[in-house]
Amino acid sequence: MALDVRVPVHILNRMVPKPxxxxxxxxxxxxxxxxxxxxxxxxxxERLMSGEAPVGELAEPFRMTTRGVSKHIAxxxxxxxxxxxxxxxxxxxxxxxxxLAEIDEWLQTYRCLWAxxxxxxxxxxxxxxxxxxx
Amino acid sequence: MIEILFDAPRxxxxxxxxxxDKIQTWFAPDGFEVTACSVEAxxxxxxxxxxxxxQGVEYVEYxxxxxxxxxxxxxxxxTQTESGRTVLASLVTVTFTPVxxxxxxxxxxxxxxxxARRDDFREGWGECFRKLTExxxxxxxxxx
Numbered sequence: 001m002a003l004d005v006r007v008p009v010h011i012l013n014r015m016v017p018k019p020x021x022x023x024x025x026x027x028x029x030x031x032x033x034x035x036x037x038x039x040x041x042x043x044x045x046e047r048l049m050s051g052e053a054p055v056g057e058l059a060e061p062f063r064m065t066t067r068g069v070s071k072h073i074a075x076x077x078x079x080x081x082x083x084x085x086x087x088x089x090x091x092x093x094x095x096x097x098x099x100l101a102e103i104d105e106w107l108q109t110y111r112c113l114w115a116x117x118x119x120x121x122x123x124x125x126x127x128x129x130x131x132x133x134x
Numbered sequence: 135m136i137e138i139l140f141d142a143p144r145x146x147x148x149x150x151x152x153x154x155d156k157i158q159t160w161f162a163p164d165g166f167e168v169t170a171c172s173v174e175a176x177x178x179x180x181x182x183x184x185x186x187x188x189q190g191v192e193y194v195e196y197x198x199x200x201x202x203x204x205x206x207x208x209x210x211x212x213t214q215t216e217s218g219r220t221v222l223a224s225l226v227t228v229t230f231t232p233v234x235x236x237x238x239x240x241x242x243x244x245x246x247x248x249x250a251r252r253d254d255f256r257e258g259w260g261e262c263f264r265k266l267t268e269x270x271x272x273x274x275x276x277x278x
Contacts, residue, residue, distance in 0.1 A: 110222070111136070113163075114241060118138050120160035121150060125142040128150075 029106060032099040035079035040064075041072050045081060048095040052085055058093065136241040144230040144237040148205035151228065157183060161195075170194075175202050181210065192217055197226075205230055212243070 059069040076082040152175035162185035170184040182196035197211035
């Protein structure tokens with residue numbers, strides 16, 4: 001995706017690394033990354049985007065027992081990516097967006113950091129050329 | 135991936151990435167003080183930039199070059215630390231393509247890792263997470 005460098009300089013230059021907030025501690029990010037670092041769990045999450053589902057239904061696409069899928073759901077739950085809903089005897093899983101939004105925010109910090117850098121690089125290049133012409 | 139057009143020849147843009155004196159002038163944000171900068175621009179060579187915020191928070195970014203193909207491509211590892219704690223480790227690829235008298239520079243950062251998950255994955259997550267987040271928000275809005 002292309003970056004529009006016409007963002008005002010005073011805004012880009014103010015994009016500085018912010019100390020990582022308590023909510024985005026490396027441990028919390030690690031838990032989320034760890035939960036997502038498995039293709040089965042990513043597929044489960046994708047399925048849950050269409051709505052809640054009980055374990056049996058989630059196990060269906062995989063050649064896996066409900067016990068096997070439950071283990072994956074437990075990892076997702078521990079990372080806060082999934083919550084179990086009380087629905088009588090069934091406890092379907094429901095996806096939670098917060099950890100993903102946190103990662104997106106964390107990544108955005110780095111995108112902004114580099115945007116500011118490249119703005120400054122552009123300024124330095126122009127100054128270097130101006131000096132050469134003198 | 136970030137793509138930028140610079141009105142300067144790619145040889146000049148490339149040199150701003152590998153010359154320690156030049157890197158110091160753009161790498162750290164305005165108002166931040168660069169406290170150290172060293173660069174060995176060759177495969178296997180190490181680089182480091184240390185800078186301090188006005189509030190006194192110390193940042194160190196460092197890594198190793200994998201590829202130094204002047205003036206076309208740079209590939210290097212990048213680890214970012216904040217107050218001595220590793221925050222991010224990634225692989226950066228920068229390419230430089232002439233466009234008229236200027237340069238199209240592309241920047242790609244991938245393999246985001248926090249120290250605990252260093253061995254587990256190598257892909258870039260940026261697009262993936264944004265799509266997942268948008269998809270969740272859409273389905274929640276539909277359900278609401």
